[in-house]
Amino acid sequence: MNLVLKKFTQISLIGLLALGCSSVEILNTGDATLKSNDDKEVTVAVKEYKATPLTKDQKVSLNNYCKKIDKKFYKYGWKKSKCESYPWSFYQETSVKKDPLIWTTFGSLYDDKGKKQEVTLIMCGVHGDEITPVKFCFDIVNYLRNLNKTKHGKADLDKRFVVVMPIVNPDSFFKKWPTRTNANGVDINRNFATKDFKKNAVKIWRSRYRGDPRRYPGQKANSEPETRFQVDMIAEFNPKKIISVHAPLTMLDYDGPDNEITGGLIGSRANQLLIQMSEKAKNYRIKNYPFFPGSLGNYAGNERDIPTFTLELPSSDNRRSAIYWKRFKHSIHSAIMHELKPDVDVAMDENKAEDNLKSN
Numbered sequence: 001m002n003l004v005l006k007k008f009t010q011i012s013l014i015g016l017l018a019l020g021c022s023s024v025e026i027l028n029t030g031d032a033t034l035k036s037n038d039d040k041e042v043t044v045a046v047k048e049y050k051a052t053p054l055t056k057d058q059k060v061s062l063n064n065y066c067k068k069i070d071k072k073f074y075k076y077g078w079k080k081s082k083c084e085s086y087p088w089s090f091y092q093e094t095s096v097k098k099d100p101l102i103w104t105t106f107g108s109l110y111d112d113k114g115k116k117q118e119v120t121l122i123m124c125g126v127h128g129d130e131i132t133p134v135k136f137c138f139d140i141v142n143y144l145r146n147l148n149k150t151k152h153g154k155a156d157l158d159k160r161f162v163v164v165m166p167i168v169n170p171d172s173f174f175k176k177w178p179t180r181t182n183a184n185g186v187d188i189n190r191n192f193a194t195k196d197f198k199k200n201a202v203k204i205w206r207s208r209y210r211g212d213p214r215r216y217p218g219q220k221a222n223s224e225p226e227t228r229f230q231v232d233m234i235a236e237f238n239p240k241k242i243i244s245v246h247a248p249l250t251m252l253d254y255d256g257p258d259n260e261i262t263g264g265l266i267g268s269r270a271n272q273l274l275i276q277m278s279e280k281a282k283n284y285r286i287k288n289y290p291f292f293p294g295s296l297g298n299y300a301g302n303e304r305d306i307p308t309f310t311l312e313l314p315s316s317d318n319r320r321s322a323i324y325w326k327r328f329k330h331s332i333h334s335a336i337m338h339e340l341k342p343d344v345d346v347a348m349d350e351n352k353a354e355d356n357l358k359s360n
């Protein structure tokens with residue numbers, strides 16, 4: 001925990017305005033009053049991220065949700081998710097079918113000077129028929145929790161903040177026969193309010209995809225709670241990079257500030273990271289996949305200049321999940337530890353953290 005020692009005469013509370021997202025976190029400064037040697041009052045202010053505690057109903061809902069997750073995991077032959085052992089937060093809305101939309105965090109949102117640190121947002125299960133990414137996000141949270149138990153791993157995580165949303169679209173994942181679209185038949189990765197949505201989303205869906213119901217963008221942008229979940233999380237945490245995990249296109253795709261000529265230092269570092277992620281996964285294929293009206297790559301990467309990495313795992317075959325985690329965990333580690341801020345140029349000691357991480 002980072003402590004900021006300051007002489008405060010009054011208790012300070014710092015609130016973060018939750019942008020259209022009232023149940024999203026409030027930031028508190030805890031405080032404790034100490035007596036210093038010269039007997040003046042010294043308040044120790046701890047600027048830290050505090051998750052909003054779950055209500056009684058939310059706790060019940062979470063308990064049921066975790067059981068539901070493990071039932072699916074069992075069916076797919078996966079180890080238990082340990083879902084119930086993480087501190088989850090709830091988005092203010094539920095999915096269309098009333099499942100909670102959850103996320104958890106690692107690291108510190110603030111450094112010891114109270115400055116906001118780099119945030120990485122990781123999303124899985126945007127398309128529920130892509131089975132392997134959901135397990136992949138649970139592997140990520142398990143990995144980060146273990147990493148946080150090591151000295152070097154904790155030191156690295158304390159310098160940044162990681163937000164993981166393991167099942168963005170639960171309704172489609174929990175169907176008996178999972179689908180790409182949500183319970184309203186909308187493709188959550190075509191429903192973002194991009195500038196071209198109104199003009200082109202339905203038009204392109206009709207022409208290029210011949211009205212394929214799997215890719216229906218919805219009549220209105222941002223019409224689905226699972227889309228708003230992503231939009232509000234981006235607004236709330238203002239991530240410096242986003243990693244979205246899909247399957248089965250077998251590639252790494254990048255949307256966002258381009259190379260050093262057009263994208264400046266952030267673009268240049270994002271491209272370095274893209275190559276690093278590929279190299280750490282046996283030279284996984286990098287492909288420049290186009291973005292679409294209403295897609296995350298378009299909304300976050302193209303329109304908001306947030307480096308957005310899409311990892312498309314090789315398949316949705318549940319039996320291959322362990323193989324995928326083994327192949328990509330070093331890429332994910334790099335992606336989390338790689339700073340993209342233009343004002344920072346710190347060589348991350350990734351290997352040390354890896355060496356210290358005996359489990360997994």
Ligand SMILES: [Zn+2]
Pocket residue numbers: 126127130246247
């Ligand atoms: Zn997908």
